[in-house]
Amino acid sequence: MQALRKEPLTVYGDGKQTRSFQYVSDLVEGLMRLMEGEHIGPFNLGNPGEFTMLELAEVVQETIDPNAKIEFRPNTEDDPHKRKPDISRAKELLGWEPKVSLRKGLPLMVSDFRQRIFGDHKEGSNTNNASSS
Template identity: 75%
Template sequence: MHFKIFVGERSCYDEGKRTAETLTMDYHRGAGVEVRIARIFNTYGPRMCLDDGRVVSNFVAQAIRKQPLTVYGDGKQTRSFQYVSDLVNGLTALMDGEHIGPFNLGNPGEFTMLELAQVVKETIDSSATIEYKPNTADDPHMRKPDISKAKELLNWEPKIPLSEGLPLMVNDFRNRILNENEGKGMK
């Protein structure tokens, strides 16, 4: 047997989520408490922390600040991105429904990290550069949610494509970074 997946740099994140689901179901079965389980995939939108470490907010903040966009690895790994209002609608449907889950709440549309960097460049600053850094060995090559269960049982699917949601986030980030710079005496 090969246990590499359990000892990588990111394994505590994945194992923590798995443990939380197990404990939630144990609580449901043992105490009879009504629960819901959502598996939330990459979410973005206005009012996110400027430097929270997630790829969309990182790229947007870097481009606005005229810094290179940091891509880890070769940039071919894929992720999917859902706008915050889609997540809120999914969580509301889950809470209002009868089904416990787990339900994958995410946007199944995939982007490579290089494609995302290019979209951010086109949206903010076409002259932005990309800087490559080594990736962790256990970074998943793909994250794409299967939302068929959420579609069928919750009548939910994301509505806002990246092309519509990203500019809303960019406007918010641009305003906050401008205010941040003005507070430091920068213009």
């Protein structure tokens, strides 16, 4: 949203902490396989694709606004350094793994946000969006 509003992109700390991002269609597919299957117990349906927060800011720059500035702010004490889900159980028992990469899903999400928030119809009318895991 900061990039769409032409605001500086906030990165906390040194930006080396990692996160995994998942497109909602991948999560829905995983949930459907879990509900329709016979397996019980916890399953991690996240995306193991790992990005540093600085890398995310750079992908957002490339996708939305190459002139966007990155602004570093002090990190919070409770910010986890690494988030990378282990989806081996979902792959093995559900035959599931995410298919939409961050670089593929981000432009779709941006198009949807532009349409919903700014009423911009130039970039298409995709109604999916992304979630973080």
